[in-house]
Amino acid sequence: xxxxxxxxxxxxxxxxxxxxxxxxxxxxxxxxxxxxxxxxxxxxxxxxxxxxxxxxxxxxxxxxxxxxxxxxxxxxxxxxxxxxxxxxxxxxxxxxxxxxxxxxxxxxxxxxxxxxxxxxx
Amino acid sequence: xxxxxxxxxxxxxxxxxxxxxxxxxxxxxxxxxxxxxxxxxxxxxxxxxxxxxxxxxxxxxxxxxxxxxxxxxxxxxxxxxxxxxxxxxxxxxxxxxxxxxxxxxxxxxxxxxxxxxxxxxxxxxxxxxxxx
Numbered sequence: 001x002x003x004x005x006x007x008x009x010x011x012x013x014x015x016x017x018x019x020x021x022x023x024x025x026x027x028x029x030x031x032x033x034x035x036x037x038x039x040x041x042x043x044x045x046x047x048x049x050x051x052x053x054x055x056x057x058x059x060x061x062x063x064x065x066x067x068x069x070x071x072x073x074x075x076x077x078x079x080x081x082x083x084x085x086x087x088x089x090x091x092x093x094x095x096x097x098x099x100x101x102x103x104x105x106x107x108x109x110x111x112x113x114x115x116x117x118x119x120x121x
Numbered sequence: 122x123x124x125x126x127x128x129x130x131x132x133x134x135x136x137x138x139x140x141x142x143x144x145x146x147x148x149x150x151x152x153x154x155x156x157x158x159x160x161x162x163x164x165x166x167x168x169x170x171x172x173x174x175x176x177x178x179x180x181x182x183x184x185x186x187x188x189x190x191x192x193x194x195x196x197x198x199x200x201x202x203x204x205x206x207x208x209x210x211x212x213x214x215x216x217x218x219x220x221x222x223x224x225x226x227x228x229x230x231x232x233x234x235x236x237x238x239x240x241x242x243x244x245x246x247x248x249x250x251x252x253x
Binding site (some may be wrong): 018086121 | 152153160166175190191193202212215217224228230232234237238239240241243
């Protein structure tokens with residue numbers, strides 16, 4: 001039961017972090033300069049972005065919950081089970097963001113949900 | 122996609138998959154053998170974080186985070202998700218080989234189903250209104 005509680009924390013914080021991170025990195029644009037000075041400049045610029053700071057905070061919550069999870073459950077359970085975030089993301093996209101979710105994506109989300117159910121057996 | 126960008130994308134996808142799977146393995150190894158039990162006390166987490174295997178795991182997961190952020194700056198999430206879904210199978214294999222976990226038939230089936238689901242979700246058109 002503790003494992004499923006920790007998994008719920010991981011999924012909720014991962015969904016939030018993924019949305020914030022993807023949004024902010026797209027706004028930044030493609031990274032082209034991979035020299036140390038260029039990377040430093042990119043990291044400095046990204047470090048001040050509020051969405052990325054929030055995303056990192058969510059990832060930290062997710063990470064600490066993951067640390068606790070692998071002490072009470074198998075790694076081969078913990079990693080795939082955390083993909084349940086895709087199911088939540090799909091439902092949220094439809095209900096909250098009012099996005100059009102095509103049938104392929106619904107089927108994909110259903111497969112993930114089925115996979116998580118199989119992991120629970 | 123030009124050849125340089127294609128090469129860069131494949132290289133970063135490989136780094137994302139490997140750093141995540143090896144980072145999780147190292148982290149779990151450290152947490153099970155030597156880092157002590159985690160409780161509600163933050164001190165137990167701090168002590169665990171500075172143990173050697175957990176530290177290595179964290180370094181690899183930081184590499185995963187940065188390489189994934191870089192990849193997302195030019196590649197769509199709808200590309201990144203299915204390509205990196207292979208990591209689920211790699212994690213199951215590493216768990217079996219190095220952590221001695223018993224990966225049952227149901228767990229393999231669940232892992233493969235989740236990988237297929239992630240690939241399908243990633244292949245879906247991310248834009249509203251023009252789904253194919």
